[in-house]
Ligand SMILES: Nc1ncnc2c1ncn2[C@@H]1O[C@H](COP(=O)(O)OP(=O)(O)OP(=O)(O)O)[C@@H](O)[C@H]1O
């Protein structure tokens with residue numbers, strides 16, 4: 001725990017007084033995870049019954065999703081994150097990764113989608129993203145997609161799983177949500193969730209699944225769901241997240257032994273432009 005705090009302090013997200021640091025513009029992972037590239041499988045995600053959607057790369061960039069077009073050099077930060085995550089997940093034989101944060105707006109969806117596009121650019125690295133923020137879903141709105149059916153509807157028994165997913169790249173499928181679903185915590189722990197996992201595993205057969213979760217301090221949704229997945233990232237935002245919030249979330253996730261690392265987002269770029277290369 002101490003090494004994470006000292007890394008965050010070094011990076012400027014936390015200071016000794018718990019006051020948040022200044023806002024900034026890029027993302028990196030703390031603490032470091034060993035870096036080794038893993039060979040991907042060779043086949044793409046081929047699910048004929050899924051709706052296919054082409055997303056305008058310019059729209060993605062406007063929403064800070066830079067890992068598809070790679071025109072903005074910040075995509076390199078997500079490649080580094082991708083590689084560290086793949087190494088750790090491969091070492092541990094893990095497949096599912098949740099992304100959460102202490103409070104809203106820290107950049108969970110931005111990190112999840114950038115990571116997803118970065119991962120799925122690897123040939124054969126079949127990647128699935130599932131938006132499990134049932135109270136305030138943001139994957140579909142961020143990408144400007146109108147879902148046919150939502151994951152929440154599936155969990156309520158009102159939709160088929162295949163109608164909640166869209167394919168946006170040869171290797172990338174997204175499970176979407178819309179609207180506001182009350183009693184989301186209970187839904188996330190309901191038996192229907194196992195059916196969702198089963199659908200993902202048998203029909204989509206991904207190499208890696210990313211779950212975009214709600215913030216930890218807004219409800220018990222994330223905490224209740226974490227035992228179901230292999231590991232997680234905690235996204236913290238410079239200028240917003242305080243030491244107390246990070247400590248609290250880190251403690252809860254670590255107690256479940258599900259903390260892979262902390263992603264420091266919105267941190268000031270004090271390095272030269274070449275740093276990311
Ligand atoms: N590194 C960054 N620099 C500047 N703005 C950012 C950065 N990361 C995210 N943002 C912006 O902050 C806002 C919140 O980001 P995002 O939606 O990814 O957060 P979130 O944690 O998913 O929020 P919520 O809890 O509401 O789902 C968005 O407008 C996003 O474009």
Ligand SMILES: [Mg+2]
Pocket residue numbers: 108109110133137138139212
């Ligand atoms: Mg979000």
